[in-house]
Amino acid sequence: MAQLLYSPHTTAEEALLPEVDLTPADPWLLGDTIGSERAAGLDAAISGLRAALGARRVVDVNSTPAGGGVAEMLYRILRYTRGAGVDARWFTIEADPAFFALTKRLHHLLHGQDAAGPSLDAHTAAHYAAVGEANARALLRSVRPGDLVTLHDPQTAGLAPALHRAGVRVVWRSHIGTDAHDEFTDRAWAFLRPFLETVDAFVFSRTQYVPTWLTERHVAVIQPSIDPLSAKNRPLDDDAAAAIVRRMGLRAGRRPRERALYRRGDGSVGVVHREPVSLHSLAPPPAEAPLILQISRWDPLKDMAGVMSSFATDTTSLDGAHLALVGPDVTGVTDDPEGSRVFAGCVELWHRLPPRSRARIHLACLPMADAEENAVMVSALQRQATVIAQKSLAEGFGLTVTEAMWKSRPVVASAVGGIRDQIQHGVHGLLLEDPHDRAAFAAEAGGLLRDDGLAASLGAGARSRALEQFLDDRQLCQQSALYQVLAAA
Template sequence: MAQLFFSPHATAGEAPLPEVAVAPADPSLLRDTIGPERAAGLDAAVGGLRSVLGARRVIDVNSTTAGGGVAEMLYRIVRYTRGAGVDARWFTIEADPTFFALTKRLHHLLHGQDAPGPPLDTHAGAYYAAVGERNARALLRSVRPGDLVTLHDPQTAGLAPALRRGGVRVVWRSHIGSDAHNEFTDRAWAFLRPFLDSADAFVFSRARYVPGWLAERQIAVIQPSIDPLSAKNRPLDDHAAAAIVRRMGLRAGGRARERAFYRRGDGTVGQVRRRPVCLYSVSPPPAEAPLVVQISRWDPLKDMAGVMSSFAAGAASLDGAHLALVGPDVTGVSDDPEGGAVFAQCVDLWGRLPLRSRSRIHLVCLPMADAEENAVTVSALQQQATVVAQKSLAEGFGLTVTEAMWKSRPVVASAVGGIRDQIQHGVHGILLDDPHDRVAFAAHAGGLLQDPGRAAALGAGARRRALEHFLDDRQLCQQSALYQSLAVA
């Protein structure tokens, strides 16, 4: 078992917490996508929030600025909130690798899965409390009494007691959870409950994630969403997408010294200059080869290795297709200590495959240095995919599924967590009842490759579903309603 050694210099000290710079964006920009009726509802919601807040601010706190769906979502929601005239801020906590090893174990336990890691004993509780207290004290240098602060996920729960003592209204939002509560979820909640008892309200992505001890508390169920105007989701020319995918080494062909251009959010022309940080590939897939793509963090619950094994074993239905497993640079996600080990396991498995299988499977780590370039690269890969996979063993919500649906891609995904809220089987995509069933995964993916008409129909249904339910205006309205209820309480 790993031991915890708290150092008073390992977390935030007396200096304020780092604030993430976010430029405002007017929510009216969404009008052309969502239509005038929804735009009017959004304007009323954020206008109502603005009027009740007065000088008070809304503040989000999480553990990292990059490398996952929460960070991407916060950037978008904060920028639209600021654009609506609300004083919105975003801060990140500071902690050492030992702390993130502890919170990663809590992450797995909240998903209902056991995992190795530090024991959740009294020493761990004291250490976690000390990290939370120091970060809260640092945050209170930038936060005023009466401000509304949303703390995201297990990394931040320890800030709640000190923030409440400082007169701040506290919301804790969990982006993860499990439909089936078991001994592992119970263990995580027993650890976190003393820190969360002081929070004013709680947000979950699914009602079934709410633990029983919160039954009498203020709960909001708010599903994550995507921004149709972000670099990852705004329209990308097919030629540009193909050029970007070729630059990533995932398509053969193209001209010598071909350049991959795209339009940045500020209207200027950008160029994808960076190549993958890591690429394990015998040779690029032929230009005409069907491409199955899973884009995820290198997390054991995303089951990248299981996707690879399924694909390698499904030779009959997947013959001629190629698989790309794509994730972030494992050094670029500070709060996920497992990324390097999971990627190394995938590389080891890839190296032991027969050459015939290995030549059709490609492992890619994308650079994180330029967030917009990373996002447009992900967009190009999703757009160029014949089938998008998300064979997670557990999933809080699964924004990579939403992103693929918005791009009209047929998706084969596990029927776990929030993925089940997004996809109706056979209408918006294909759901795998058992995420461990590698034979069924290969059969479903292969079936879509062999039936382009069905794949196109599922993609069209997916696009409609994303438009109706999973764009940022819906989340902004729900969030505004929650904050208004707290502001007038």
């Protein structure tokens, strides 16, 4: 494949966008989980989409094939879409470090947070536009007029003008946002708006995220979802999960010649061979010790350092418990230039802790070379955790919360963004009204460690809520309805 050059002079013949391989999956496989009535509704929705599309394609474009909730969601949704007979394809853009530094700043601004990064001036906008145009020209070698293309998040907005000129139906989907619009969100929208004026429809995860300038435009609210049959969410028995977590060095008691086995998606038996690419731990947590877990990207808005400080400074509520902060290999998420810095900051903080605190806190970066193995490692950790935390300072939706709920785990999470839509406090989990309140986090997590009955009740409520509201059939139905409207326009 020819290298993509970030210049307005790049010709379409010089480049193709990378396409992600998709193995079709029959959406009827969801039937045993969602029941016959929901399965029939899903079949009707996708049949209607097939009829409305005819020979046209459904195409999604984002910035990375791995390393975040958007990439995981696209893989699942598009597999089911293709398995239902729709020509669904997935491409990722290519860009330079300056571009991704800019889009990371836009990411923070859309969350209502200021951040260091490139200034949003005319020079930066010109570079952003040039990258978008080059990627759009490359994409137009693979899409045709009338195809439905969904662009995801700030990294892709610059493709919209060129795609519109070529007769493509364009949707822009934002997975991030904040309920309280302010000078930071205004700054981000002022930068992005010129690139989005020709978009045919917009998708947001919450109504509150929609900016006022879209009042008269076609806007849909579609919340993310999880696949109960994916490697991260399908059943995994306790013994297998425990063996995998021991293999990762996050539980003591590893046995000689013990094998960490799991069932792969194709039905074969897989073995977790890899260990964390980076592990900071004085010794594995004892098998009997309660384990608090937060799994997130190494992003400052996930507040991994804040979780660590909350845990380390508590002297009563969390005594005897261990904390694991786990994220992806920081070299494997190409569109997030902050990951290495955030992880390094957490490691530095860990080294400064008193020995007693450091002995009970563990930092790990999981390998991403095998996506299914990575997913099973995450699943095993979630299933072995006593309490799952998501103390984000801001959150678009929070699929790590959804995953924990599906596994019947008690969750302590910040009452921000889409987490509010998932959890009713005291019914499906516990919410922190102030995500900066470290004492409150320690008290809520410690309360769950001491009250097995409450933890079990919240876990059961969480599982029921995830089943009812946050599985992939719901998102597939909503998406099919939107695409049918656009195909008919």
